[in-house]
Amino acid sequence: xxxxxxxxxxxxxxxxxxxxxxxxxxxxxxxxxxxxxxxxxxxxxxxxxxxxxxxxxxxxxxxxxxxxxxxxxxxxxxxxxxxxxxxxxxxxxxxxxxxxxxxxxxxxxxxxxxx
Amino acid sequence: xxxxxxxxxxxxxxxxxxxxxxxxxxxxxxxxxxxxxxxxxxxxxxxxxxxxxxxxxxxxxxxxxxxxxxxxxxxxxxxxxxxxxxxxxxxxxxxxxxxxxxxxxxxxxxx
Numbered sequence: 691x692x693x694x695x696x697x698x699x700x701x702x703x704x705x706x707x708x709x710x711x712x713x714x715x716x717x718x719x720x721x722x723x724x725x726x727x728x729x730x731x732x733x734x735x736x737x738x739x740x741x742x743x744x745x746x747x748x749x750x751x752x753x754x755x756x757x758x759x760x761x762x763x764x765x766x767x768x769x770x771x772x773x774x775x776x777x778x779x780x781x782x783x784x785x786x787x788x789x790x791x792x793x794x795x796x797x798x799x800x801x802x803x804x805x
Numbered sequence: 806x807x808x809x810x811x812x813x814x815x816x817x818x819x820x821x822x823x824x825x826x827x828x829x830x831x832x833x834x835x836x837x838x839x840x841x842x843x844x845x846x847x848x849x850x851x852x853x854x855x856x857x858x859x860x861x862x863x864x865x866x867x868x869x870x871x872x873x874x875x876x877x878x879x880x881x882x883x884x885x886x887x888x889x890x891x892x893x894x895x896x897x898x899x900x901x902x903x904x905x906x907x908x909x910x911x912x913x914x915x916x
Contacts, residue, residue, distance in 0.1 A: 731909075791853035793853060
């Protein structure tokens with residue numbers, strides 16, 4: 691089945707450690723996105739990528755980094771520079787420019803807790 | 806940039822109709838989306854409007870007025886499983902297709 695996978699579902703890390711969250715899609719979508727969601731809030735865009743080997747900062751990119759070496763993969767690294775990394779992280783993909791809605795498809799999310 | 810407002814919480818009764826409003830102020834507009842998100846899960850796509858008017862999809866309908874910067878999601882014949890957060894998102898007019906999300910409206914359906 692086509693979809694987006696994120697692993698792991700729960701992740702615990704010590705303060706000061708970098709951690710990489712994986713995101714893989716087999717929908718053949720060009721665009722991929724990373725969001726952060728805090729309790730009771732909506733989704734805030736961290737980084738997005740329109741095409742392989744290209745990505746742009748979103749609204750809250752500080753303390754995060756990404757890469758897009760393959761169309762299907764868009765890993766997110768939460769660095770020690772991120773002041774408050776504990777959150778629910780969601781990865782999404784879409785195919786902009788189609789005649790249809792071009793809606794975003796989301797992975798199941800990774801809940802990161804920094805101790 | 807984009808600014809999106811929607812009510813924080815709403816409560817309705819099973820079998821009733823509820824309307825969730827969303828207002829937005831944008832520097833560019835290329836469509837408005839509604840997503841449903843159950844607690845602890847990922848959002849799932851519900852509806853899309855890019856032209857003014859009403860889009861109907863079963864028990865769910867969504868309305869858009871671009872001149873007023875206003876949309877609503879209408880849920881009919883409410884079921885307990887409709888208890889969730891409903892996110893309004895506005896897509897910008899760049900090629901990236903990126904969207905700005907509102908904070909979501911938490912709907913509680915009571916028996």
